[in-house]
Amino acid sequence: MQRAHPQLRALDALAASGLTYDHWQTDVHMAERRHAAGTSTVHFEGFLARMQAKQEWHTGDRSDAQLRALEAVKASGLTYAGWREDVREAEDHYTFFPSLFDDFLTRMGKKQALLAGDRSDPQLRALDALTASGLTYDNWQADVCKAEERHAAGVGPERFDSILARMQAKQEWHTGDRSDAQLRALEAVTASGLTYAGWREDVREAEENLTFYPMLFDDFLKRMRRKQACCTGDRSDPQLRALDALAASGLTYDNWQADVRKAEERHTNVIGSARFDTTLARMQAKQEWHTGDRSDAQLRALAAIQASGLTYAGWREDVREAEDHYTFYPSLFDDFLEQMRRKHDAQAPALASALRLPIPAPQPSRRKRSRDARDGQDQVPDHTPDTRKKTRQDCDGNAQAAGGEVESTECVVCLTARKEYVFVPCGHVCVCSSCAGTIQQAAPESRKCPLCRKVSERIIKIFF
Secondary structure: OOOOOHHHHHHHHHHHOOOOOOOHHHHHHHHHHHHHOOOOHHHHHHHHHHHHHHHHHHOOOOOOHHHHHHHHHHHOOOOOOOHHHHHHHHHHHHHHOHHHHHHHHHHHHHHHHHHOOOOOOHHHHHHHHHHHOOOOOOOHHHHHHHHHHHHHOOOOHHHHHHHHHHHHHHHHHHOOOOOOHHHHHHHHHHHOOOOOOOHHHHHHHHHHHHHHOHHHHHHHHHHHHHHHHHHOOOOOOHHHHHHHHHHHOOOOOOOHHHHHHHHHHHHHOOOOHHHHHHHHHHHHHHHHHHOOOOOOHHHHHHHHHHHOOOOOOOHHHHHHHHHHHHHHOHHHHHHHHHHHHHHHHHHOHHHHHHHOOOOOOOOOOHHHHHHHHHHOOOOOOOOOHHHHHHHHHHHHHHHHHOOOOOOOOEOOOOOOOEOOEEEEOOOOEEEOHHHHHHHHOOOHHHOEOOOOOOEOOEEEEOOO
């Protein structure tokens, strides 16, 4: 690997200084991957500083407060299932996601308290009171278990109170109260005669969204309606009419049929009109490139990288991924090309200069700003509806002020739920709880980040 980059030289100097703490080699490998993923110099220096702190702790220096806190949790006698994995994850958080570290230790404490039968926490007392009031609606026990999981995951008081309120609303509906508008809407969709594949699973997911993710509920119902419309061949929606018109205009570029299918999926998953229009414009640009128009700067940049002689493992998959980014996730495209450059620089340094062709400076994407904020020391706000709304408005305002495109908070796989899981070691926050669970159930070699396609060592929930 080419080690001329200042970040790698600094990492090599630290490794050569004589690291001996447990798993230091893993930290070095992860730091290398974070470098390849485009981590900023400031945050990379933070990684190195915390690796140095781990070495100093290993040699007897007990001055680091966060490492003392982790040691205290370990010494408290953890016994819950998976605690050893959590300790390793906490060590990763300390090094690479320090702003999440304190919350993660809190969650470890809550998991141990649940195992020990300690129900003294106000959230658990409120849940027990609701259960004791006589819940009888379908699957209420599953809701109680998930509410306990949300408590252990560190959900804030307001958010937890909202969960209890929705459980109470489901009980009232079960006993005849039809006043809840969202439950009426769900019943109307269910009674409309759903026939598309997987509609029963979607009904269960809608019920779960109603209880635990109410801000996603209305969009999820709209998604169910669109799935049914597509199943019955209804192409009357303006987005589908525009897509059909583009396809009928005579698309001939490579893999245009796959782009059409993916655009239909994006429509079904309730993408906004502006973003769908952007997708169609990108498909049109690919067609124009195919017929000889070389005016698109991003497609020129991708063509330059392809022509430079890529040789690193997986470069063909990366090219296809870059083409998808160009069409469907344009705000991620420039960052993805930079990752390809770094991979190529490491594999074939003699060709590195060929990749440094003039490319218009990209506006910083919201994903990159979110990643940098995650790597830094800022406190992560509580995951409550009000705080989430304020945080999203603030981020959107900053992105618009910078003149860049506002990147959605939706999962890049299902395009519906909120993305709240980070892949380690690449650091991409890009999937929701459901999609993260699906990926985690796959074979280890198939647990890949959907953005960069790197095999993940861990998939970690974060709280915005």
